[in-house]
Amino acid sequence: MQEALRFRVPEAELIDRPDYVKQARRLWQGSEVGARGLALTIRGLRKSFGDHEVLRGIDVCIPAGQFVAIVGKSGCGKSTLLRLIAGLESIDSGSVSFGSEARPEDARVMFQEPRLLPWARVLANVEVGLGRGRKSADARARAERALTEVGLAEKRGQWPAVLSGGQKQRVALARALVSHPRLLAFDEPLGALDALTRITMQRLLERVWRDQGFTAILVTHDVSEAIALADRVLLLEDGRIARDIHIDIKRPRKRGSADLAALEGSILGELLRGGDERST
Amino acid sequence: MSVIESFPRVRALKLPRADGFVPWIVPLVILGVWQLACATGFVSSRVLPAPSDVALAGWKLTVSGELGRNIWVSFWRASIGFMIGGSIGFAFGLANGLSQLAGKLTDTTLQMVRNIPHLALIPLVILWFGIDETAKLFLVALGVFFPVYLNTLHGIRTVDPQLIEMGRIYGMTNGELFTRVIFPGALPSIFVGLRFALGIMWLTLIVAETIAASSGLGYMAMQAREFMLVDVVVLSILIYALLGKLADSASRALERLTLAWHPAFRKP
Ligand SMILES: Nc1ncnc2c1ncn2[C@@H]1O[C@H](COP(=O)(O)OP(=O)(O)OP(=O)(O)O)[C@@H](O)[C@H]1O
Ligand SMILES: [Mg+2]
Numbered sequence: 001m002q003e004a005l006r007f008r009v010p011e012a013e014l015i016d017r018p019d020y021v022k023q024a025r026r027l028w029q030g031s032e033v034g035a036r037g038l039a040l041t042i043r044g045l046r047k048s049f050g051d052h053e054v055l056r057g058i059d060v061c062i063p064a065g066q067f068v069a070i071v072g073k074s075g076c077g078k079s080t081l082l083r084l085i086a087g088l089e090s091i092d093s094g095s096v097s098f099g100s101e102a103r104p105e106d107a108r109v110m111f112q113e114p115r116l117l118p119w120a121r122v123l124a125n126v127e128v129g130l131g132r133g134r135k136s137a138d139a140r141a142r143a144e145r146a147l148t149e150v151g152l153a154e155k156r157g158q159w160p161a162v163l164s165g166g167q168k169q170r171v172a173l174a175r176a177l178v179s180h181p182r183l184l185a186f187d188e189p190l191g192a193l194d195a196l197t198r199i200t201m202q203r204l205l206e207r208v209w210r211d212q213g214f215t216a217i218l219v220t221h222d223v224s225e226a227i228a229l230a231d232r233v234l235l236l237e238d239g240r241i242a243r244d245i246h247i248d249i250k251r252p253r254k255r256g257s258a259d260l261a262a263l264e265g266s267i268l269g270e271l272l273r274g275g276d277e278r279s280t
Numbered sequence: 281m282s283v284i285e286s287f288p289r290v291r292a293l294k295l296p297r298a299d300g301f302v303p304w305i306v307p308l309v310i311l312g313v314w315q316l317a318c319a320t321g322f323v324s325s326r327v328l329p330a331p332s333d334v335a336l337a338g339w340k341l342t343v344s345g346e347l348g349r350n351i352w353v354s355f356w357r358a359s360i361g362f363m364i365g366g367s368i369g370f371a372f373g374l375a376n377g378l379s380q381l382a383g384k385l386t387d388t389t390l391q392m393v394r395n396i397p398h399l400a401l402i403p404l405v406i407l408w409f410g411i412d413e414t415a416k417l418f419l420v421a422l423g424v425f426f427p428v429y430l431n432t433l434h435g436i437r438t439v440d441p442q443l444i445e446m447g448r449i450y451g452m453t454n455g456e457l458f459t460r461v462i463f464p465g466a467l468p469s470i471f472v473g474l475r476f477a478l479g480i481m482w483l484t485l486i487v488a489e490t491i492a493a494s495s496g497l498g499y500m501a502m503q504a505r506e507f508m509l510v511d512v513v514v515l516s517i518l519i520y521a522l523l524g525k526l527a528d529s530a531s532r533a534l535e536r537l538t539l540a541w542h543p544a545f546r547k548p
Binding site: 086088104105108109111113115117118119120128129131132159160161175 | 442443445446447449450451452460461464465467540541542543
């Protein structure tokens with residue numbers, strides 16, 4: 001059990017990626033799209049709102065193509081960290097840098113709410129994701145491909161209002177994927193879904209990540225979700241990364257297996273205990 | 281309005297083909313009772329002429345061309361005044377909704393002016409413009425301005441900020457953000473303003489034409505009052521009602537066309 005937990009200091013060096021990522025990468029590079037993961041380095045990142053210092057020096061290095069989950073108590077600054085990475089908030093001090101030259105289309109965010117335009121049909125909503133490529137000739141074809149990828153091709157002409165919650169999130173995923181981002185950040189994208197839909201969506205996320213080889217950063221409340229999907233779990237506490245846990249369980253991971261359950265138990269323990277120790 | 285329409289209709293009431301006829305049952309019954317009351321002498325024709333008399337008066341005026349001319353004059357005043365007031369209100373609503381500076385500069389002033397009932401300005405307007413066309417257009421435009429302004433402003437300010445953020449993340453330019461996110465999001469509220477404005481438009485015009493005019497439906501009704509022609513008075517009132525209904529139906533049709541995405545406007 002303990003072998004599965006490898007704690008690292010926040011100043012993590014590049015770790016070797018699991019084989020399947022390399023495979024997926026190779027496949028992907030062979031295709032015409034050529035989307036690869038984007039490495040991400042965060043140094044001494046701080047952020048306060050007024051007097052309240054939310055992030056007090058985040059140091060982390062995420063290699064290209066890794067699937068990272070960020071867990072932590074409510075209000076500990078997970079969303080803030082994600083918004084800083086996505087460039088939606090200004091940085092107080094420190095830096096967020098990508099491994100190579102990144103276009104705006106290279107990093108995409110997916111939120112807890114699908115944020116679809118209610119007055120645009122499903123396909124048009126996906127086209128929004130193309131960014132500056134919206135006006136290109138193959139925009140429609142690319143949007144259709146992304147929609148097929150999330151299994152909603154037949155809903156292309158519908159209004160978002162008639163879709164179920166899970167379907168809306170899938171459209172939002174297609175919109176995020178259509179520009180072939182090299183880094184995709186998720187802020188509790190599955191938080192509002194029922195348990196069954198959640199599991200289906202988790203499988204979908206894992207599949208597209210393996211197919212496309214982007215770097216994935218998933219903020220979640222759900223430790224079991226983090227363990228089922230991620231290569232690495234970051235535990236955010238008191239504005240710092242308190243634990244950096246690498247999960248070396250082979251994929252596809254069996255939900256409810258003893259390995260996962262034991263790991264989940266120990267991380268949950270960390271989460272609960274960590275807060276108590278620190279406060280004394 | 282929309283809330284009630286969005287309820288599913290009761291199955292049993294949905295007789296085939298009779299659906300479009302149902303709303304007209306009550307007006308027809310009222311008309312029948314009215315005709316009966318006049319024919320039996322229960323209501324004196326000096327108080328309320330029978331529908332048949334009103335129709336006859338309408339026919340006569342149509343033949344003489346007087347009715348058509350007056351309706352046209354009123355319709356012209358209404359639409360020109362509406363377009364002037366509506367477009368200025370819309371422009372201010374857009375400017376103040378989109379630009380903080382514009383909002384700070386003019387919103388307080390406009391809110392103060394709004395508290396003056398525009399019909400209270402009639403004496404002043406007559407002093408300024410006489411009973412000229414300008415007077416009527418000015419009053420209609422002023423009356424229409426505020427509902428359009430307020431609802432456009434409200435619509436733009438209440439567009440979901442999360443959607444705006446999404447638009448920015450996906451690299452929309454300011455122009456795209458306006459046409460694809462802000463304007464469609466404000467549209468339901470703009471329509472509310474439009475329909476309020478249509479009501480105020482007719483109200484203002486009736487008052488202005490009865491007080492200060494030498495043509496138009498309101499003038500026709502006042503003339504008829506002087507000669508004790510009750511049937512013509514009732515006819516003018518009915519025509520006002522009809523025109524109001526027409527304007528409302530037109531705006532509803534436009535609403536249904538442009539808000540097809542909105543669950544409340546979807547066809548059953
Ligand atoms: N724009 C803002 N202005 C002021 N305070 C903010 C702002 N955004 C976040 N905060 C504060 O920063 C802290 C962290 O917020 P954040 O949304 O990052 O938490 P979180 O970890 O995502 O929580 P949850 O799991 O509940 O989503 C909270 O105390 C919050 O009140
Ligand atoms: Mg959050």
